[in-house]
Amino acid sequence: MLKTHREFFNLFLSLFFILGTFFCVAQEKQDTYIPLLSYLSELESRFTIKFSYVDKDLEAIRVIAPNSKDLTAILKDLEVQSQVIIQQLNERYFTVTMTTITVCGTVLNYLENGLEGADITILEENIATITTSDGSFFIENIGPKAILKIKYLGFKPYFIAADQLTSTSPCKKIWLSPIYQELDEVIVYDFLTTGLKKQQDESILLRTANFGILPGLIEPDVLQTIQALPGIKSIDETVSDINVRGGTNDQNLILWDGIKMYQSGHFFGLISAFNPYLTDKVTIIKNGTSAAYGDGVSSVIQMVSKNTLSDTLFGSAGMNFISADVFGQIPITNKVGFQFSGRRSITDFVNTPTYERFFDRAFQDSELMDQNTNDVIDQKEDFYFYDFTGKLLYDINEQQKLRFSFISINNVLDYQEENSTTSETTKSTLEQTNLSIGANLESQWNADFLTRVNIYYTRYNLDSDNKVSNSVQELSQRNQVLETAVQLNSSYTFSSLLNWENGYQFSEVGITNFTNVTQPPFRSNTKGVIRTHALFSELNYSSYNKKLWMRAGIRANYIENIDTFRKVVIEPRVNMAYTLLEAVKVSFQGEFKSQTTNQVTDLKQNFLGIEKRRWVLADENTLPITQSKQASIGISYDKNKLYVGLEGFYKFVKGISTLTQGFQNEDQFNGELGQYTVNGLEFLINQKTRTLSNWFTYTYNNNRYRFNSLTPSNFPNNLDITHTLTLASTYTYQNLKLGVGLNYRSGRPYTKPQEGSAAVNTNTFPFVINYQNTNSSRLPDYLRADVSLLYDFKITKRIKATMGASVLNVFDQKNILNTYYRLNDANEIETIENLSLGITPQISFRAFF
Template sequence: MVFDQKLCLQHRRRALIWLGVLCLGLGLDASSNTLSAQEGDVTGIVRDSLNNETLPNAVVFLVGERFRTLTDEFGRFTLVNVPVGEYTLRVEYLGYLPIELETTGDSATPLAVLMTPDAFELEGVTVETSTDIIQPTDEISVIKLSPRKLATLPSLGETDIFRTLQLLPGVSGTNDASSGLFIRGGTPDENLVLLDGMTVYHVDHFFGVFSAFNADAIKDVRLFKGGFPAQYGGRTSSVVEMIGKAGDNEDFNMSAGMNLLSARAVTEVPLGGKGSWLVSARRSYTDVIRTGLYNSIFNTLEGEEEEEPQPTRPGGRGGGPGGRGGFGNFQQQAIQPDFFFYDLNSKLSYSPTDSDVIALSVYAGEDKLDESSLGSEITTPNGQTRLTPDRVDVSDWGNRGASGRWSRAWGSRFTSDALVAYSEYFSEAALDVASTRFSRGFREDNEVTDLTVRLDNTWRPFQASDIGFGFQFTDTDVAYSFQRLQGDSVRGGLDLGGTGALLSGYAQHRWLPSDRFDVTVGVRTSSYDQTEKLYWEPRTSLHFRITDQVQLKGAWGRYYQFVKRIENEDVLEGSRDFWVLAGERLDPLFAEHRIVGASWEDDDYLFDIEAYQKDLNGVSQFSTRSRRRPGQALSDLFFSGTGEAHGIEFLAQKKRGRLTGWISYTLADVDYELEGFNDGNPFPASHDQQHEFKTVASYQAGPWTLSSTWVYGSGRPYTIPEAQYPIELLDGRMLSYIHVGEKNSRRLPAYHRLDMAATRRFESDQFFYELNLSLFNAYGRNNIWYRQFDLDELPMIVTDVKTLGFTPSIGLRVGLR
């Protein structure tokens, strides 16, 4: 976004008005609250009764009263200005039995609230009181997820947080080759993914088949699908906030599991009752043992190979960690690829005093692939003998990060959280194909490093006010290089890089004038050194409970993003997305959210509807389809413009009982319009999907849990090449030109898939055992992943590349009770 001086003054005036609204709400609240000696604060901490793990984002309220709050990341809560008297305190947390305690408004001792999981053992008898895996909250577009219950859902062997999020309304669930979240028309890079405060830039393993997070190490997950508050910034679509497990601070615990792809283990070590240390590790053994499941997945990702060293055809999967292909595949001897992935989580949590918590977290995840091979003699179908070229084909990608946090309660009403976090994403790929006749290949490297310092403060001056304010400094360094090689020469490439410093501050006020209405008003402002501009991001949301069951909600906000992943629309080499910084060449991405919704809910059922609209500016794409002359700089092939996304989401959920689950439907579309691209005409985004219908069901049959998921999605768009012909240049050289049709003017067939699973838990005196059997794509639907086009033949040959077919898997988890 480019702002002139007049526009900057307008934004400053709007920000002052917004800050005035914040102060007005606080003043009204202060005038309506007269402090009295007959009032007090109710404070406490919420823990798991089995392992003493603190429970964040639990709902805490006084039954029949207007006093209501959420626990913070460390399980602490405060209800302020409670009149002295007898009350029933109720605490609710997803996956746990609600608990009620008697309390008064003047208790000087913090309450210790111990909650019991909804499947537990009492005097040798396992009691099942099932609740669902997800929980929509009173906040608009916010859904909680219970990681500990994910093991009962169908999977490809790995319990997967992000694959479960893809089953929610508004989140695309039809891409088998990506764990990234396409939310309400946004792309995965537009999501702020936080793990214990550190930013994660790449979220999957095995080319997108699994997410990069071990669910055994995650305690709490919240998804903000849009309209998120001012404390979050730097992204324009959504927020995924994950809090890692801290471990048992009283008893040693450990568990381990394995499936047909990997093995994992978790260890929890107490630290003298003051803290705990948790270590979780997962590694595939696919470089040692190649199971049938591994071969099925890898062969699907690998696709068909071509005889000649030709680039992947338009519509291909693309290169880099988001997909296979990229430069092209060549007929070889039978290649045994060397592939493995791993991830490691470690978290140390320590409370030196009742008011302080210190937490240190480390995360590392990496994928390595080596498909190198030596040339060999092969016999062609017509009986000729040929020598295939030598091939070096290696790639490596992943994330590393660490965070340190100090949380201090300065009293019952004021807390501070100080955070220092470092995050690194890396992707390296190299291909060399050499024979006696030719030598060609490419080199590609992309790296993002992120250093963040953050301070968040929460102040509760009155029972109807929650005030948050703080600042964040982020230093981001991005480097990207791509070189196309022929022999010893570099025949073209792209080299981008830069460092950006972002300083942000925010303030927000949540005001509850009555027990049926609350409104949150906030503003975030950011100074970005690459553009030397100030960006204002006002935001607001409201919630109105008409009756005990019916509520209305809405949100509006403005959002900016300064680091983004660019889609490479090279029709010869497929998509190779890469991260870049906004700056002189590319404007920051901007989005404006408008959301309205309504819901009906009782103890057993929930019906929810939300409608949204997002206006986008600064949408960017890189494409060589407009490269009209040889030697034209690749840096000239960036295109920017606007976009619009809107849709309606429906959710019907059964929350309790032996049978739980949900049904969802999404009607949506997202369109882009880029200057100088596609003849200036708007076009559907590559992830546009008009209809998506999903069902999730889980049934408790004694010791067995039976579950199923079904996903239907209308066809995604794709671009088709129309012709290829040679052009003679002025110097006599020939250039092969491919004429491409209108961008994303065709649609693939509809996608649908049924998955099923059965989970059985066994227990002995000292151990528990959990067995999971899953069927992926149970009825073997041949969904089309993408289409390849061969223009060397007339008429053009079109090949449908299919996704994974019917695939069974099995997993086992063992642990101490």
């Protein structure tokens, strides 16, 4: 319902209770246009009737209020003004539907040849088709105000109103303009620390076995390590909320042994859930993604565990102030081996300084820490996490290799609270799990032809329960994701210069969101399933002199939500590199990508206020398929142990909702649809010697939203960090490694309430906060210094060991990560500040055998 109508209705309701003797609305004659939806609501109150309609069909229609007191005359007048059909079902109920039209057209290129297979989409509706062999199309029963989007590979998208294509003979001709693109090049380097390499396609490769040291890190935590790279940060200091070039965490495709992961963190995001010592390599792709990858409009983070057999047993065990873990590989036969890893927190056995800092950081905004009462409260919390993995390696023969992988991740919290004054007890439980299994078969049929088959199943659950003993109220919530997928890849090598890859991928994703409240009674159980069929093909080319490298491909997705829509999404990809001079290379990457799963953010302190994000599916109504376009161009120099890289990028993402972006003002629950645009610059300079590595990184982002239904419609993104700088050094002397670093970034945007008495709107029930313009304020700048130290030594000839110590936020800087506002029981505004980790020590010991 429109805001203007709500204000009118509240005023009318107040008069009703004051007068108490009659029910009427006085309407003055006016010649100004008013929203049709608002006027229909007025008619419902005046004549005690009910209209049934689809909000989005009528929300843009405005009419002049008819000058009549007769309902029949009023409805006929509205039909004439707005081109709607109003039909009476019975004495009280009416339906309001849009007048529909039939459209047709012929899509042509500049030579007037028909374009077969052009994608015709009706925006804001679940209607799509493709053109026939002569380029023509024909669509029935669409609204006259609908907008058609016409797409064809290699041509610019074309938009046209439906009322310009009304069915006539001959149909209207539509000429598409071709797209002209200039492509450029790429590079490969060791930089920052050992084990980090920049590859030819501009992706970053992390080899955990060769990993050195980074400031604040004494273990190669995968998702913490990648945040040392330009353009990759976590706005809230977690590994479960990684922002790549201004995108949200759910826009990252995280793969473990080819399996899509829906949970990535322990301790509610403060620790990576993946064992870094069993992980062999990690690839991070920000742009120019291979056509073999779907999902992840912001990035791909691909982790691969050790994949080769060993004829000897090897492994490692270690402990730090948070957890203990073990991993190993056991040779069973000369063709079969088994890998395993396990990790469990020690936090339910002993409290360490690290645990206390992590606990305060994770739970600072939950009911565990929200004790605004003078009563005596006894609290007891039991928190722990664990993960374990297994992998069976079977070399069938020299040409075929079969692998089975398994991973389980679990976070458990039990919280009990007893009020000694009132004898009231509360019990809350929260469990977050991810269970995945997969199989991979690689076959080398001959020297030139290779195939891979990858199959997996993954299940994610987020379950919470809250029970109060002296009341009938119970709250239960569930979020479950089930995904099954199969991918077939083939690779054919024509020569040392040219390779051709093709493939097919099928995935089925089902998501359930369940909520049950006993007082007041409320129950919701939503389920959805999306199936995606994708075909992809790409060529890899390298020139004879190795100066030019290029990868170009295309991915075609057929996406089907079994309840709401079917859609074809075409995604071209390109990645190029060219060596200008001996030490100078330039690169260009471009891609179209899409994804059908997103995380909505629940900010009503559900899930104990800790894990507020729930996975949901696109339905093309309340939440469309998220689609992105990205292009970047870079230049780099590497000579005499000096690396300098500069890259500019542009990214456009549409199909986002205020529910998925973490708004914390009046827009957070509206579900408005919009888009964001990011343009930025990433700079890195790294000077290396045999023992010393110094680097400086700088990232500039201009990240802005556009939501046409909000006012203002254009404003800074919630993740708009304009400036980010890192200054760091690592030093190695024999068995000793030392890392120090300083991280700075400008403050994130947030929204303040209005000043004075205007801050609270008392004309609504419940009262709400009146805010200033969205994201019109900025938090203070963020500054943190970290240090780390590692020492390697031998226990025996076969057993090596490492001891490490680190301190995060050495100077105990008070950094505000987020600020938002809420009303307390007295309807007074409370300011909530989420603070970063304070000074946080960590000590570890690890033995390798």
